[in-house]
Amino acid sequence: MRHGRYPFIIGFLAAPVLLYVVFVVSPYLQAFYISLTDWKGVSANPRFIGLENFSRLLDDEVFWAAVRHHGVLLLAMPLVTIVIALFFSFLLNLGGGQRGGRMTGIGGSQVYRVIFFLPQVLAVAIVGVLFQTIYRPDGSGVINGLLGKIGIEPVGWLIEPGLALWSIIGVVVWQAVGFYVVLFSAGMSSIPSDVFEAAALDGAGRFTLFFKITLPLLWDTMQVAWVYLGIAAFDCFALVQVLSVDRGGPDNSTTVLPMEIWRTAFNFSKFGYASAMGVALFFMTITFAALTLRVTRRERIEF
Amino acid sequence: MSNMAGTPGDITRRQMLRRIGLTALIAGPGAGLLSACATSGTSPAPATSAAPSASGAVSAANPFGVAADAPLEVVIFKGGLGDSYATEVHEPLYKKAFPKATVKHVATQQIAQTLQPRFASGEVPDMIANSGTDLMDNGALQQEGQLLELTELWDAPSIDDPSKKVRDMVAPGTVESGLIANKPYLMNYVFSAYGLWYDSALFEKNGWTPPKTFEEFKTFCEKVKAAGIVPFAYAGKNASYYAYWMILISAAKIEGNQLLVDIDNLVDGVWKRESVKQSAAAWAEIGKYMDKSFEGLIHTEVQTRQNQGKIALYPSGSWLENEQSSQIPKEFKYALTPTPSVTAADAMPFEAIRAAAGEAYIVPAKAKNPKGGLEYLRIMLSKEGARGFTQKSGNITVVTGAADGLELSPGNASLSAAQTAAGVNIVTYSSFENWYKELETELRKHTNALMFGRISADEFCDRMQKAADKSKADSSITKQNRTV
Numbered sequence: 001m002r003h004g005r006y007p008f009i010i011g012f013l014a015a016p017v018l019l020y021v022v023f024v025v026s027p028y029l030q031a032f033y034i035s036l037t038d039w040k041g042v043s044a045n046p047r048f049i050g051l052e053n054f055s056r057l058l059d060d061e062v063f064w065a066a067v068r069h070h071g072v073l074l075l076a077m078p079l080v081t082i083v084i085a086l087f088f089s090f091l092l093n094l095g096g097g098q099r100g101g102r103m104t105g106i107g108g109s110q111v112y113r114v115i116f117f118l119p120q121v122l123a124v125a126i127v128g129v130l131f132q133t134i135y136r137p138d139g140s141g142v143i144n145g146l147l148g149k150i151g152i153e154p155v156g157w158l159i160e161p162g163l164a165l166w167s168i169i170g171v172v173v174w175q176a177v178g179f180y181v182v183l184f185s186a187g188m189s190s191i192p193s194d195v196f197e198a199a200a201l202d203g204a205g206r207f208t209l210f211f212k213i214t215l216p217l218l219w220d221t222m223q224v225a226w227v228y229l230g231i232a233a234f235d236c237f238a239l240v241q242v243l244s245v246d247r248g249g250p251d252n253s254t255t256v257l258p259m260e261i262w263r264t265a266f267n268f269s270k271f272g273y274a275s276a277m278g279v280a281l282f283f284m285t286i287t288f289a290a291l292t293l294r295v296t297r298r299e300r301i302e303f
Numbered sequence: 304m305s306n307m308a309g310t311p312g313d314i315t316r317r318q319m320l321r322r323i324g325l326t327a328l329i330a331g332p333g334a335g336l337l338s339a340c341a342t343s344g345t346s347p348a349p350a351t352s353a354a355p356s357a358s359g360a361v362s363a364a365n366p367f368g369v370a371a372d373a374p375l376e377v378v379i380f381k382g383g384l385g386d387s388y389a390t391e392v393h394e395p396l397y398k399k400a401f402p403k404a405t406v407k408h409v410a411t412q413q414i415a416q417t418l419q420p421r422f423a424s425g426e427v428p429d430m431i432a433n434s435g436t437d438l439m440d441n442g443a444l445q446q447e448g449q450l451l452e453l454t455e456l457w458d459a460p461s462i463d464d465p466s467k468k469v470r471d472m473v474a475p476g477t478v479e480s481g482l483i484a485n486k487p488y489l490m491n492y493v494f495s496a497y498g499l500w501y502d503s504a505l506f507e508k509n510g511w512t513p514p515k516t517f518e519e520f521k522t523f524c525e526k527v528k529a530a531g532i533v534p535f536a537y538a539g540k541n542a543s544y545y546a547y548w549m550i551l552i553s554a555a556k557i558e559g560n561q562l563l564v565d566i567d568n569l570v571d572g573v574w575k576r577e578s579v580k581q582s583a584a585a586w587a588e589i590g591k592y593m594d595k596s597f598e599g600l601i602h603t604e605v606q607t608r609q610n611q612g613k614i615a616l617y618p619s620g621s622w623l624e625n626e627q628s629s630q631i632p633k634e635f636k637y638a639l640t641p642t643p644s645v646t647a648a649d650a651m652p653f654e655a656i657r658a659a660a661g662e663a664y665i666v667p668a669k670a671k672n673p674k675g676g677l678e679y680l681r682i683m684l685s686k687e688g689a690r691g692f693t694q695k696s697g698n699i700t701v702v703t704g705a706a707d708g709l710e711l712s713p714g715n716a717s718l719s720a721a722q723t724a725a726g727v728n729i730v731t732y733s734s735f736e737n738w739y740k741e742l743e744t745e746l747r748k749h750t751n752a753l754m755f756g757r758i759s760a761d762e763f764c765d766r767m768q769k770a771a772d773k774s775k776a777d778s779s780i781t782k783q784n785r786t787v
Contacts, residue, residue, distance in 0.1 A: 038779055042422040042439075043447040056779075137596035159539070159599040161757070245540045245598055251752055266415050268740045269443035270779065 028282070035275035041265065046272060053276035063277060065252045066260050067284075069165055070234055073172075073256075074288065078229035081173050082222060085180030088116060090210055092181065093188045094196065113185070117178040124175070128242030131171050135243065159245055161253035168239055168254055176232065180225050187221035188214060223296045227289055234285050237262065257281045364400075366459040366681075367674040372403040375675040376428035378418065380435045381410040383626040384493070384662070384696040389432075392691030396682045397675075404675070413437045422449055427667040429676035433489075434662055436541075441489060441663060442738050446781050450488040451666040456677050457487060462685035469684050477660040477701040479787055480732050490680050491660035492692075494699045496639065496718050497548050498656055499535075499616040500623055502609070503638035503713070513616070513640035515653045517585045520643045524592045527615045535589050536614045538605040539598030539755065543747040544736075545618045546586070546754050552642050552657050552730050553582035559650040560731040567734045567785050569775040574767040583753055583760035585645045590754035598755045610635060620661075624714030625697030637714030639721050655728035656721055660701045663737075731787075738783045745770035 035053055039046030057063050092109040119127065134142040135157040144154040157167040191214070199213055237258035240248060247263065248255030257277055265274035361368040375397065379386040386408075394406045409428065411417045415437040421427055422444070433439055444450050457470035457478050470478050474494055481489030501513065509530060514520040524534035537545045555563050558578035565573045573579070597605055606623075608614045610631050617623075624637040631637075641656045664683070666676035682688045689705035692698070699706050699715065711719060736743045746767060753763040774780055 040440075040443040040447055041419055042444055042449050044423060044425065052779075135599075137599035138594065154596060156595055156599060159595065159755075246543060246747055246751060249748055249751065250539075250598065250755075251748060251757065263744070266419070266437065267440075267744065269440035273779070 031275045031278050031282075034272055035279045037272045038270075039272040039275075040269045041271040042269070049272070053273045054280075056273065057276055057280060062248075062252055062255060062260055063257075063280075066248075066255050066257045069254065069256055070284070072165060073169060073233035073236065074230055076166075077169050077172050077176075077233050078226050080169075081176045081180055081229055082225055084173065085177050085184055085225070086215075086218075086222075088112070088177070089181045089184035089188060090206075090214060093185050094209060094214065095206065113181070116181045119175045120178040122175070124238045125242065127171060127175050128239050131239075131243060135167055158243055158254075159250055161251045164244060164250065164254045168236065168243055171239055171243070172232070172236060176229065180229075183221060183225060184218060187218045191217045219296075223293070226296065227292050230288050230292060231285060234258075234281060234288070363460065363465055365678070367455065367677045369401065369674045369678045370672070371401050373401075373672040373675055374405045374407065375430070375672050375679065376407040376409065376670075377430045377679065378409045378411065378414070378428045379432045380414050380438070381412055382435050383622050384698060386410040388692045388695035392695060393679065393683055393688055396685075396688055396691075397679055400678070400682070401675075415439045422447075422667070425669055427670050429666065429670040429672045430679045431665050431667065432662070433665050438663075440737075440740060441665065442483060442781065442783065444665070444667075445483040445488050449668055450483070451668045451670070451673050451676070453481065453487045453490055453666070453677070453680070456490065456680055456684075459677075459681055462681060462687075469681060472684065472703060473701040474660060474703055476729075476731075476787075479785075480660045480734075481663065482785065483738075484781075484783060485785075489663035489665055490683075491663055492683060492700055493622070493660070493662035493696075494658065494701050495621045495661050496656050496658040496721065497552060497620045498618070498639045498641050498721065499549075500609075500619055500714070501616050501638055501640065502612065503636045503717070504634050505612050505615075506638075511615070514643050516644045517588070520589060523615075524589065528592060532612070533594060533608070533614045534592045535616045535618075536593050536597050536605050536608070537618055537754075538600045538602045539751045540601045542602040542605075543750045543754075544743075545602075547746050547750040548620075548657070549618045549642055550579075550582050550586050550750065550753075551733060553585060553645050554578045555657075555730045556642065556649050556651040556655055557581055557645050563731050563733050564785055564787070566771075567738065567783070569735075569739075569771055569782070571772075572768065574771055575764045579767075580760050580764050581645050583763045587753050587756070587760055587763075590756060593754065595755060598751055606630075616640075621714070621718050622698055624712055628697065628712075637712070638717040639714065641721065641725070651728050651730065654721075654724045654726070655730055656725045657730035657732070658722060658725070659729075659732035661732070734783065734785060739774045739780060741777075741780075742770050742774045 034046065036048060036050060037046035038049050038052075092105040092113060094104075095106045095109075122130075136142070136144065137154060137156045137159050139145060139148050139154050141154065141157075143157065147153075147155065156163065158164045195213060195217075196209060199209055204212070234256075235258055236256045240254050240256050240259050241262075244254040248259050258281070261274045261277045261281070264277060265271050268274075359365060359368050359370045377389060377394065379389045389410075390408055394408060397406055398404065407428075409417070412435060414431070414433055414435055418427070418431065418439055422439075427449070431439075433441065441450065457468065459469050461467050461469050461472045463472065477491055478487050480491045481487050483489070499513065506512070511523070511527065514523040527534040537543070551563060551566070554576075555578075558576065562573070562576065562578055605614065606617065606627060607630065609617045610627065621639070627637075639656075641654060644653045664680060666673050666680065670676055683692070683700075684702055686702060686705045689700040689702035690709065692700050693706045693709060697712065697715070699718075749758065749763050749766045749770075752758045753760065758766070775782070
């Protein structure tokens with residue numbers, strides 16, 4: 001029995017590992033190599049220039065603007081998304097209080113669940129095009145049209161340098177919330193209902209139920225959510241590309257690293273330098289994931 | 304830009320979706336440029352150039368010695384010019400000359416995304432219309448030895464008159480506009496003029512005349528604004544270069560063409576010269592008449608408003624009329640007016656316009672049939688080829704006299720009148736847009752900031768000088784130089 005098992009397991013593992021090596025690991029390694037060259041993307045033999053691209057990064061204003069934006073995204077986007085998603089999923093699953101000895105959600109929670117999840121089904125490009133119309137800076141935009149009805153001047157959602165990044169963060173949050181509502185709902189449904197019932201019998205209100213029971217027991221799920229959202233915060237390419245003025249503007253106020261990588265490679269023909277940015281982004285992402293998992297590590301609660 | 308047909312209008316939503324689909328692969332959340340665009344291993348590229356392409360006998364009719372049965376692959380940017388000029392005019396003419404050859408036609412809106420991997424792997428086509436928002440960097444191609452030098456083409460006998468060279472059949476400055484490192488690599492084909500476009504029917508109805516000085520421009524703006532029409536507009540989201548063209552043209556009118564040559568040559572302090580400062584300040588004044596929201600709109604959105612009679616003057620080039628032909632109402636009559644004079648002491652008169660050869664066609668050096676590519680360009684530069692191009696695309700070519708006798712649209716007629724009025728007062732082209740893409744990107748950014756009132760003319764000059772200095776100091780950018 002036993003010796004039959006290894007070929008079986010290896011057979012199943014080999015194919016994915018091979019695919020992974022060919023399509024993920026080897027391009028990464030190539031990117032590391034390309035980042036040490038002055039490759040312009042149109043010849044097959046780039047010249048090796050050592051760490052020059054990386055030293056150039058250090059005083060590249062646009063690069064640092066992009067890094068700062070990732071910082072803002074990293075702090076704001078996961079936090080807002082998780083808070084909203086938690087609130088919604090609590091309402092959907094436990095907000096209705098006890099009925100017939102079971103915890104239930106508020107009325108119509110099945111309908112809300114579908115509505116919340118809908119944005120997640122839309123491709124990010126469609127979301128981008130959709131929000132072009134919603135954020136349009138003149139009176140014909142959806143939001144500005146509504147504001148106009150109550151006599152408020154059109155707001156330049158994407159053209160005010162101080163507002164543009166937040167508008168884009170708003171889109172990311174709008175799209176992500178639905179997924180995390182479902183994720184947290186799954187987490188909540190796996191918490192044994194007798195824990196809630198016991199607490200409810202002892203007179204705990206919704207507030208206490210949420211902060212003293214739900215939140216601690218959801219910790220693992222939230223940790224996963226934070227890492228996912230954090231990694232998503234290092235992307236945002238498509239939305240910035242579709243929504244922002246002049247691809248990352250106005251005045252660099254919305255640019256992100258994938259945008260700059262794309263521009264540096266395809267517009268400036270500096271594939272080597274773009275790869276250096278890619279390598280920097282790789283390390284930022286890895287560092288973030290490792291840090292998050294370490295900092296948020298807690299003792300597991302068994303139930 | 305030299306990519307004149309590559310006006311922002313042709314970034315459609317569908318195109319955007321496709322682009323995102325592609326770039327999502329490349330610029331995913333992890334390290335950027337991965338499998339999709341990596342080099343083909345570490346081994347040197349297959350030396351396709353080493354194998355001499357089969358060639359035919361050189362004759363008067365076949366000056367490059369094209370092999371009669373060698374297949375030809377043509378890649379056309381399908382933007383404002385369409386691609387029917389290639390499929391219905393130039394390719395049939397080539398087939399007529401070489402009946403045994405097969406011509407493969409590829410039309411794309413993303414030149415770089417389509418061709419970049421092919422250049423990296425050595426499988427290149429024989430002729431490329433390199434334009435559009437995503438054109439390939441001609442400077443980089445030339446530095447990597449990927450471009451065929453076109454001296455042979457310009458010195459070849461013309462199809463129409465074998466006693467003359469091809470270079471003698473085109474508008475003055477055409478060959479020069481295609482120089483990289485002082486050698487001709489680009490065949491700039493479309494003759495374009497730049498200025499402010501307006502609907503002459505609307506102007507007539509309101510009794511307006513286009514302003515000749517910036518003083519008049521401001522009075523004009525007040526008058527037009529009072530009539531409920533926006534006096535001047537451009538789309539900041541993707542067409543800020545329309546505005547920087549105007550700033551550069553005005554600066555050149557103040558100081559003379561040497562300014563544009565010096566900008567291209569990255570001469571120290573050129574962006575801080577009085578002419579640039581005066582021009583930027585003058586245009587920033589006009590920017591105040593724009594609606595703030597235009598910064599977040601795209602070319603087509605703003606253009607539609609001009610079609611609806613809501614915008615008076617729109618800065619652009621001569622391809623605009625053709626690009627908009629299906630959108631404009633019947634009574635709309637395009638007309639061009641030069642940029643107004645800034646000072647009384649301008650080096651060039653009001654009538655001076657910028658007219659230059661643009662829209663680069665290239666032959667890859669490592670193509671399988673480069674001689675066929677050259678011959679294809681020679682066919683394009685014949686009277687028949689150029690005339691057909693004008694008929695199909697609505698744009699005039701660099702071939703002198705090829706459009707004679709064709710009935711001109713209102714816009715083209717106005718353009719031709721403007722050219723006659725300008726005489727020798729032609730504002731020269733700019734090459735930095737192709738040579739130094741990073742500088743160009745900075746200029747787009749700061750033009751929006753200036754025109755929408757976030758920075759002053761002085762700040763604009765300072766920032767541009769800083770950007771130019773940075774490009775100059777960047778050893779990874781190969782420096783170019785032009786004398787005329």
